[in-house]
Amino acid sequence: MPGPLGKIRSPWIVILLSIVTLGIYGIYWQYAMFKEMKDYSGQGIGGVLGLVLAILLSIVNIFVMPSEVGNLYAAEGQPKPVQGVTGFWILLPIVGYFVWFFKVQGHLNKFWTSHGAVTG
Secondary structure, eight states: OOOOOOOOOOHHHHHHHHHHTTTHHHHHHHHHHHHHHHHHHSOSOHHHHHHHHHHHOHHHHHHHHHHHHHHHHHTTTOOOSSOGGGGGGGGSTTHHHHHHHHHHHHHHHHHHHHTTOOOO
């Protein structure tokens, strides 16, 4: 039986808060995303390891996070809308970060919404 649903987050608000807090909110966001996915599915690296990687080796999370989002879909027999290779969007200067971010957060928002989560 799945655990609690995660929060729906506005990608623009997360980006804005990350800029205003000089990246601190971005680190918290990674912790929260990994924690919510593991709490729901029982699979994945979870919040603490996600936080450690965000601080020490952040490039890893760029590939792991979309992989875990995709695995949520795959566990329910759906095609993976994002996966580890989605991380390569980061190689495209500036624009690539936004593409990566909107793909990952957007598909996770869709997953939570399809299971009954509401914005707010």
